[in-house]
Amino acid sequence: MVKKVSLKDIAQKIGVSTALVSYVLSGNEEKGRVGKETAEKIRQAAKELNYQPNHIAKSLKTGKTNTIGLIVADISNPFFASIARGVEDESGQFGLTTIIGSSDESPEKLKNLVDVFIKRQVDGFIISPPDHSEETIDYIISLGIPICLIDRHFEHVNSSYVVTDNKESMGKAVSYLIELGYKNLAFIGYDSSLQHMKDREQGFLDATASIGSKVYKINFNKQQAELGKNIQYILKTQKADAIVFATNTLSIAGLKYLTQQGVQIPDDLNVMCFDSSEVYDFFYHPIIHVKQPIENLAKESVTILTSQMKENTIQKKVLSSELVAKTRA
Amino acid sequence: MVKKVSLKDIAQKIGVSTALVSYVLSGNEEKGRVGKETAEKIRQAAKELNYQPNHIAKSLKTGKTNTIGLIVADISNPFFASIARGVEDESGQFGLTTIIGSSDESPEKLKNLVDVFIKRQVDGFIISPPDHSEETIDYIISLGIPICLIDRHFEHVNSSYVVTDNKESMGKAVSYLIELGYKNLAFIGYDSSLQHMKDREQGFLDATASIGSKVYKINFNKQQAELGKNIQYILKTQKADAIVFATNTLSIAGLKYLTQQGVQIPDDLNVMCFDSSEVYDFFYHPIIHVKQPIENLAKESVTILTSQMKENTIQKKVLSSELVAKTRA
DNA sequence: CTGAAAGCGCTTACAG
């Protein structure tokens, strides 16, 4: 390992104190009221020696790491991967580095990740929380660490968040189906107390008040089995003419199941999904779906978090989504 | 922000030196030859005060951050998202934290990310390098920072890496197509000097020596336009009976284009893809593809990197992949 | 305009 040049090396080389060098190189030249030619000499030397400031030392002194922790359900899920990409790009603009963890929808794993990240001294958190993790979120808040929830939030936790207008989006999408003439709808969501799920369900219920409809709630950990069973019931007993899937994971698994059963979409049965997927474009009629503003969710979360890191204000933001109902070009 | 308890607080509370506390709490009790009851008292106090060691201070002293930098082409690409998930899970086992960046296949962006990560004092790198980035890889090596390339590597750069046996996998897959009776194959890859791309192409060429075949190389930055043009040529002029796509991005874009053109797969034309995708299962005949051992690539990269961090040995590992050619259940 | 010095919270020889 090549030995690193430090402030001291520069200071010695041109015979000034490390204080001066620090002022100049950290851009606080005016504050230190450093002489112009001295400043120039310092910059020159720093360049010559290829000086790389040591973040660690700076962090120890300032107590800021310029690192934020992003925790999602699963980074290998395309929805969260896109969120992660957006958060990284945006936070990079602010000179922040992002460390990422996957909770797998487990409150325990979330708590562990949070502890690890706190030990790492992250300056703030962006979290898409699993069900029943209010305690951990409250814990972060109680430590005074800035946090912004993303995609999901809790009604009874007073934190910053940025989410999609789930109820409205779902309502609009379902109304569209009704306009198309569908009269007997099924909703498949997760059995969850998370606000975004309740909102999507409520949006569905509100919009289907005047027609036939039924809500199916699936246990996240047994979704494989329960999804098939529920779809069978929907096809055979409820005889719904369209199914609404509440998330991209459910959508893809549901579409796969329906395809395997030889169900023709939309001829035998139509489908409406929440979230986007590459898969949708491969159907004869591209699947109707609600496209969440992923990039904006990510950007806003960073904006909210960084402003909270400065001013300690709580912000709650609801973004609107887009209904995509295209036909094959 | 609640004030943190430090080693000193514990030391003062029970009237010993910070040295003792450090030895006990960092598990070097024997090394400090600390008295048994003293050690117990220290542990007790640490628990009572809810002591959280300060990683930053430790890093400054030891020069190790227990952080690794992972740089892929694009974290929102499912292939790399899965790699990232694997790397995070595995490195977490070693007490390592991962920071991630996306190079967008740009050598300049890679260099920038590397500089940022080096300033962050990462202990090592796992990188899936873009074309023409040998210089940056060499730079990392010259600094003595451990590095393991993943998925891709350079013939003339002597670094650790873990990759799929691209040539063999491609050869096997193409041979399978030939066995099925296809006689006129097209290969669509990127115009790249990256070894994995050259190997896939070579595997294709070797396997098609005795039949009709043609290789098409696409410029990564103009793929949208060039892909369509090439496929048109393949359909109209070459009149190939099967197309081989060299990556998942090309596969999905290609399949989308073919589907839009009304081409029936595999009846009008068959297709073979490198890498997996959710999309493949939605075709009447699930798409034939080479499934790379993503999880093992990720795990191995961490294993190689951590052992290199200890012993400074270079390891090159080639993993085999699986040909997936299933019919609808 | 500039320097000497303390201190962030650890680790680790060194001396007893």
Next chain:
DNA sequence: CTGAAAGCGCTTACAG
């Protein structure tokens, strides 16, 4: 078995 102390590389009042 235990303590005093130096030092990792910075920042930042303080004194001149």
